[in-house]
Each structure stands twice: as C-alpha cells, then as structure tokens.
Amino acid sequence: MSIKPRSGQPTINDVAAHADVSKKTVSRVINGEEGLKGATRERVQAAIAELGYVPNPQARALALRRNMTLVLLHDNPNAQTVLNFQNGVLRAIANSDLALAVRPVDRRSDRMLDDVRAFLTRHRPLGVLILPPISERDDLAQLCSELDVPYVRIGSALLDAPDRCVASNDSEAVAAACRLLTAAGHTRIGFVRGPEGFRSAAEREAGFQAAIRTAGLKLDPSLCAAGNYRFESGIAAGEKLLNRPDRPTAIFASNDEMAAGVMHVALGMGLSIPGDLSVIGFDDSPTAQHIWPSLTTVRWPLVEMGELAAEKLAGRFLGHDEAKAVPTTLSSAVIERDTVGVVAG
Amino acid sequence: MSIKPRSGQPTINDVAAHADVSKKTVSRVINGEEGLKGATRERVQAAIAELGYVPNPQARALALRRNMTLVLLHDNPNAQTVLNFQNGVLRAIANSDLALAVRPVDRRSDRMLDDVRAFLTRHRPLGVLILPPISERDDLAQLCSELDVPYVRIGSALLDAPDRCVASNDSEAVAAACRLLTAAGHTRIGFVRGPEGFRSAAEREAGFQAAIRTAGLKLDPSLCAAGNYRFESGIAAGEKLLNRPDRPTAIFASNDEMAAGVMHVALGMGLSIPGDLSVIGFDDSPTAQHIWPSLTTVRWPLVEMGELAAEKLAGRFLGHDEAKAVPTTLSSAVIERDTVGVVAG
DNA sequence: CTGAAAGCGCTTACAG
DNA sequence: CTGAAAGCGCTTACAG
Numbered sequence: 001m002s003i004k005p006r007s008g009q010p011t012i013n014d015v016a017a018h019a020d021v022s023k024k025t026v027s028r029v030i031n032g033e034e035g036l037k038g039a040t041r042e043r044v045q046a047a048i049a050e051l052g053y054v055p056n057p058q059a060r061a062l063a064l065r066r067n068m069t070l071v072l073l074h075d076n077p078n079a080q081t082v083l084n085f086q087n088g089v090l091r092a093i094a095n096s097d098l099a100l101a102v103r104p105v106d107r108r109s110d111r112m113l114d115d116v117r118a119f120l121t122r123h124r125p126l127g128v129l130i131l132p133p134i135s136e137r138d139d140l141a142q143l144c145s146e147l148d149v150p151y152v153r154i155g156s157a158l159l160d161a162p163d164r165c166v167a168s169n170d171s172e173a174v175a176a177a178c179r180l181l182t183a184a185g186h187t188r189i190g191f192v193r194g195p196e197g198f199r200s201a202a203e204r205e206a207g208f209q210a211a212i213r214t215a216g217l218k219l220d221p222s223l224c225a226a227g228n229y230r231f232e233s234g235i236a237a238g239e240k241l242l243n244r245p246d247r248p249t250a251i252f253a254s255n256d257e258m259a260a261g262v263m264h265v266a267l268g269m270g271l272s273i274p275g276d277l278s279v280i281g282f283d284d285s286p287t288a289q290h291i292w293p294s295l296t297t298v299r300w301p302l303v304e305m306g307e308l309a310a311e312k313l314a315g316r317f318l319g320h321d322e323a324k325a326v327p328t329t330l331s332s333a334v335i336e337r338d339t340v341g342v343v344a345g
Numbered sequence: 346m347s348i349k350p351r352s353g354q355p356t357i358n359d360v361a362a363h364a365d366v367s368k369k370t371v372s373r374v375i376n377g378e379e380g381l382k383g384a385t386r387e388r389v390q391a392a393i394a395e396l397g398y399v400p401n402p403q404a405r406a407l408a409l410r411r412n413m414t415l416v417l418l419h420d421n422p423n424a425q426t427v428l429n430f431q432n433g434v435l436r437a438i439a440n441s442d443l444a445l446a447v448r449p450v451d452r453r454s455d456r457m458l459d460d461v462r463a464f465l466t467r468h469r470p471l472g473v474l475i476l477p478p479i480s481e482r483d484d485l486a487q488l489c490s491e492l493d494v495p496y497v498r499i500g501s502a503l504l505d506a507p508d509r510c511v512a513s514n515d516s517e518a519v520a521a522a523c524r525l526l527t528a529a530g531h532t533r534i535g536f537v538r539g540p541e542g543f544r545s546a547a548e549r550e551a552g553f554q555a556a557i558r559t560a561g562l563k564l565d566p567s568l569c570a571a572g573n574y575r576f577e578s579g580i581a582a583g584e585k586l587l588n589r590p591d592r593p594t595a596i597f598a599s600n601d602e603m604a605a606g607v608m609h610v611a612l613g614m615g616l617s618i619p620g621d622l623s624v625i626g627f628d629d630s631p632t633a634q635h636i637w638p639s640l641t642t643v644r645w646p647l648v649e650m651g652e653l654a655a656e657k658l659a660g661r662f663l664g665h666d667e668a669k670a671v672p673t674t675l676s677s678a679v680i681e682r683d684t685v686g687v688v689a690g
Numbered sequence: 691c692t693g694a695a696a697g698c699g700c701t702t703a704c705a706g
Numbered sequence: 707c708t709g710a711a712a713g714c715g716c717t718t719a720c721a722g
Binding site for chain 2: 008009054056057058059061062065067069079080082083084086087090097099100101102103104118121122123124231257260261263264267268286287289290291292294
C-alpha cells in the first residue's frame with residue numbers, strides 16, 4: 001500500500017492502486033465520462049484529492065494527438081491591439097489548464113500558409129484564434145479546417161459561421177462617432193483611411209460615409225487621405241489635409257495612432273484643437289488618453305472579444321455550460337473626450 | 346517497402362524502416378549524438394528528408410519530461426513593455442521548433458508561488474523568462490531552480506549570475522538624460538518616481554540623483570513626486586509639481602506614460618513645452634512619439650533584451666554555437682526629441 | 691558503432 | 707458498469 005511516485009508527481013497508476021480500480025476507470029473519472037457507479041467515482045475522486053494527482057498534459061497530448069493549448073495567430077501592425085486581445089484570452093483561460101501560445105506570421109510571405117501548416121501539425125493545439133487582418137483570409141481558415149484544428153476568426157464584421165467568429169460593429173460605431181461631428185455643425189470633414197485590403201478599414205470607411213450621407217452632406221474625395229494604421233501615415237495624411245487653403249474643420253482617422261499623427265501636424269502648425277480642428281480616432285488605445293487634448297474615439301472591445309473567442313473555442317475546458325451560447329457580436333462604443341468642438345460661426 | 350504512416354505524419358518507425366536501421370539510431374541522428382558511422386547518418390538523413398519526417402514534440406515531451414516551450418512569466422503594469430519583450434523572444438525563436446507560452450501572474454496574491462509551481466510542474470517548459478518587477482523576487486527564481494526549470498531574469502540591474510539574467514543600465518542612461526537638462530541650465534528639476542519596491546524605479550532615481558549632484562545642484566525632496574508608472578500617476582505628479590509658485594522648469598518622469606501625464610497637466614495649464622517646461626521620460630514607448638511635442642526619452646532596449654534572454658535560455662535549440670557567449674548587459678540610449686529647451690534668462 | 695527491450699503517462703478499441 | 711491489452715511516438719538504460 002505504500003505509494004512511490006516515480007518522478008515526484010503521482011500518476012494515473014498511483015491513483016488506480018490507491019482507489020483499487022483500473023487506470024481506465026481513473027481515466028473515465030478525469031474525463032467526466034458517464035456511466036460510472038457513484039461509489040466508484042467517489043472513491044477515485046477521493047484518491048485523486050488525497051494524492052494531489054494532476055493528469056500529465058504531455059501524456060494526454062500524445063495519446064489524444066492534441067495539446068491543451070490555444071494558439072494566437074496574428075500579423076497585426078498595431079501592438080496594442082494584439083496585447084489587448086491577448087489579455088482577454090488570458091483572462092478567459094486563467095483558471096484552467098490551458099496555455100496560450102503566441103505565433104506571429106508574415107502575411108506578405110508566400111510561405112505563410114506552409115509555416116502555419118507546419119506549426120499546427122507539430123503542435124496540434126486545441127484551437128486557433130486568428131486576429132485581423134489575417135483573420136480575413138479564407139485560405140487560412142480552410143487550412144485549419146483541413147488540419148482539423150478548430151478556429152475562431154476575429155474581425156470588424158462577421159467573417160464566418162457564428163461559432164467560428166467574433167465580431168465588432170465598426171461600421172455603426174464609426175457612423176455614430178461621425179454624427180458627433182455633423183451634429184456640431186461640421187460640413188468639411190476629412191477622412192484618413194486604413195490600409196488597403198483590411199476589412200476593418202472598409203467597415204470604418206462605410207460608417208464614415210453613412211454619417212456624411214445621413215447629414216445630407218456630400219462626400220468629397222479630395223478630403224480623403226490614405227493611411228496604414230501607423231502614426232507616420234497619420235502625419236502624412238495630416239499634412240495633406242491641413243495644408244490646403246480650404247482645410248477641413250474636422251477629421252476622422254480610422255485609428256488612434258493616425259489620429260495622433262493628424263493632431264501632431266495640427267498642433268505643429270499652431271492650430272488649436274478642438275478650436276480650429278476637431279479630431280476623432282478609433283480603438284481607444286492608451287495613446288488616446290495620453291495625448292493632449294484627450295482624444296474622442298471609439299472603444300474597440302478587443303479584450304472582451306478575446307474572452308469571447310477563447311470561450312467559443314474552448315468553453316468546455318473552461319468549465320462552461322455547453323448549452324449556453326456565446327455571443328458573436330460585441331459593440332464598439334463612442335468615448336467622448338476633448339477633441340470635438342462646435343463649428344465657429 | 347510501402348510506407349503507411351498512421352496519422353498522416355511519418356514517425357520515427359517509418360524513418361527507421363526506410364533507412365533500414367533501428368529507431369534508436371534515428372533518434373541519435375535527430376538529437377545530433379556523436380559516434381555514428383558517417384554512412385549510417387547519411388542514410389538516416391536521406392530517409393528523413395525523403396519522408397519529410399518531423400519529430401513529434403508531444404512524444405518527445407513525454408519521454409524527456411520536458412516541453413519545447415519557453416514561458417514568459419510577468420506581472421507588469423505596462424502593456425507595451427510586455428509586448429516589446431515578447432516580440433524580442435519571438436524573433437529569437439522564429440525559425441525554431443520552440444513555442445512561446447505567456448503566463449501572467451499576480452504578484453499581490455499570496456498564491457502566486459503556488460500558481461507558478463503548479464504551472465511549471467504541469468507544463469515542464471524548457472525554460473522561463475521572468476520580466477520585472479517579479480524578476481526581482483528571489484523566491485521565484487529559487488522555485489524555478491527547485492523545479493529544475495532554467496530561468497533568465499530581466500531587470501534594470503544585474504539580478505543574478507550572468508547566465509541567468511539580462512540587464513539594462515538604467516541608472517547610467519537616466520543620468521545621461523538628466524545631464525541634458527542641467528547642461529541646458531535647468532536648476533529646479535522635478536522628479537517623478539516609479540512604484541515603490543521596483544528595482545527599475547530605484548535605478549532610475551539613482552541616475553537622476555547622480556546627474557543632479559554632478560551638476561553641483563542639491564536634491565530638493567519637495568521636487569519629488571510619487572508615481573506608479575501609470576498615466577494617472579503622472580497627472581497627479583504634474584498637478585503636485587506644477588501648481589507650486591516656484592514650479593520646476595524641467596521634470597524627469599521615470600517612464601513615458603507618467604511623462605505624458607505631466608505634459609497633459611502642463612499643456613492644460615497653458616504652459617508651453619519646452620518653452621516653459623522641459624520634460625524627459627523613459628522607455629521610448631509609442632506614446633513618446635505620438636504626443637506633441639515629441640518626447641525626449643531614454644530608449645529601453647527591451648526587444649533586444651528579449652532576444653538575448655531567449656538565446657541565453659535556449660541557444661542550443663536555436664542552432665547557436667554553444668561556445669559563443671551571449672552578452673548580459675545592454676545599453677539604454679537617450680533619444681533627443683522636442684521636449685527639452687534651454688532655460689530662459 | 692548499433693539495437694532490442696522497457697518505459698514515459700495517458701487513451702482507444704475491444705471484451706465481458 | 708469495469709478492466710486487460712495495445713498503442714500514441716519518442717527516449718533511457720543496458721547490451722554486445
């Protein structure tokens with residue numbers, strides 16, 4: 001009856017011996033299988049508790065051909081975006097056995113799919129979380145299906161079946177934000193676009209255009225500037241839009257970093273914000289609070305999206321009720337701060 | 346001679362059969378062991394290449410009682426810090442089999458050590474990277490040793506033996522930055538401290554004090570304000586320091602977020618920067634560029650530190666020369682931008 | 691220099 | 707309702 005664990009930790013065999021059952025029965029208890037006699041289950045559970053037994057994840061992984069790991073796949077130009085989402089995932093799995101592995105990829109490489117394939121066949125994770133912009137690539141999602149790895153795609157719009165995506169309503173949120181501008185009397189409103197090919201950029205632009213039309217204004221293409229979600233592109237856009245004689249009295253930038261760039265240019269020119277120029281961004285990143293004046297923006301609920309996505313992918317490993325459906329869409333909300341003013345005159 | 350891999354992927358047995366050797370010999374080739382006949386090795390390598398064989402990490406993990414995973418342990422109040430470091434680690438392991446798992450912990454919880462113990466005994470990683478401030482906890486490092494998990498501690502000063510830590514020279518770098526201020530004629534210089542108990546905070550304060558003394562000035566305790574590396578604490582510090590009748594003409598804040606808070610207060614009061622107030626921060630975070638005027642700061646080489654730390658911990662799995670020593674100390678560098686001005690009069 | 695056997699700690703497939 | 711056997715794909719310990 002003496003217990004002598006080999007490597008320090010008790011194994012399934014120790015528990016089986018201690019409870020006087022086969023290890024298969026212990027396995028059944030661990031995995032919560034049905035059809036065990038109550039007394040047997042209790043005896044095993046008592047043995048598990050007494051020995052402080054924890055199943056070895058490596059052994060399970062080998063037998064199941066699956067690791068208790070979630071993989072975060074991303075190629076995102078914005079660091080804060082990745083981190084916020086990551087924090088949401090971590091919050092969801094905090095009290096579980098699951099681990100989070102982070103895997104950045106290069107969407108511009110033609111080996112991207114091969115890299116992902118190699119990584120997934122090697123690590124056989126429980127599931128994959130895919131961040132924008134690569135969440136928009138159908139070939140990637142298809143690859144996961146082919147490799148039998150469940151996935152959840154994150155995006156600014158529904159990118160897949162409800163159990164395979166989590167989305168925010170960027171378009172509506174941006175429209176609401178831009179209505180702040182039109183309601184304040186602005187008629188010449190500039191727009192800084194996100195990177196080409198990004199769904200989020202398209203959604204935000206659609207929201208901007210909707211607000212303009214709702215206000216009965218017309219879209220002026222010359223008031224639009226290109227951008228790539230980076231600060232520097234905001235600088236360039238600001239220089240383009242603010243150096244015109246008939247410069248806009250307000251600018252919506254498709255994310256906060258670019259909005260900060262626009263403000264940099266404006267303040268450098270001696271313009272006052274929001275006196276001479278109103279600005280709105282998107283993300284509610286730390287930058288939005290740190291710059292002066294504090295930026296009015298749209299809060300993108302990334303942390304919550306990360307939580308939802310993890311629950312969708314691995315709810316049953318997080319002790320969640322299977323029956324309870326996890327929502328698919330989260331709302332972005334306008335955060336009013338100090339960069340929107342009414343039009344003079 | 347027909348090859349029929351069970352689960353899609355070829356196994357060590359397939360390679361052994363194909364090369365007409367035992368699987369033990371294949372194992373020797375995989376692990377680069379000495380003392381194999383050249384011809385044998387080549388035959389095995391040819392079989393590996395032909396079959397596209399990749400060792401199964403789960404099986405190795407079970408047999409070796411060790412996962413090919415690096416764990417990033419942190420409890421850092423600054424998101425960007427974590428992300429930069431993480432990116433350095435990811436860069437180092439990009440072309441290897443290694444994976445990075447991220448594990449945030451709660452340093453205020455009395456179960457912190459137990460949590461870490463449970464996580465490490467479960468996951469048995471190749472090694473652990475510990476970020477400040479918990480990198481400063483000797484009990485944590487000791488726990489890793491006890492569990493036989495190699496670790497590298499990151500810090501603003503040498504925290505451990507050279508093969509177990511990577512450090513920056515915060516103190517010297519801050520002294521150099523503050524000399525910019527004294528050289529410009531500032532004599533009333535405020536200081537915003539980092540959180541109590543953080544080594545980085547102590548190092549930066551030491552650097553500040555050294556610069557003050559070098560300039561022949563004397564330290565004025567009333568010109569010091571508490572802070573916790575967060576923006577809000579910078580706001581509070583700014584309000585304290587700038588509302589005095591004899592307000593300082595320059596302020597060094599122990600990180601960029603707090604510097605942004607100080608600037609927020611100053612600009613809100615109508616002060617001009619750097620005309621009325623010079624400001625210097627620390628980190629060279631994105632915020633430093635985004636705010637206006639662009640912040641003069643000290644670049645903390647976190648990405649490079651992450652790379653070094655990963656190499657130190659897992660160099661031999663990254664195909665590095667064992668003999669080549671990995672440096673332990675990296676230098677922080679002053680980045681001059683637009684927030685330091687000469688004293689009027 | 692190379693291999694046959696046993697083992698890592700789990701699970702699946704099959705019995706009864 | 708429960709178990710004995712075989713297997714997941716590697717490695718260690720021991721032979722020769």
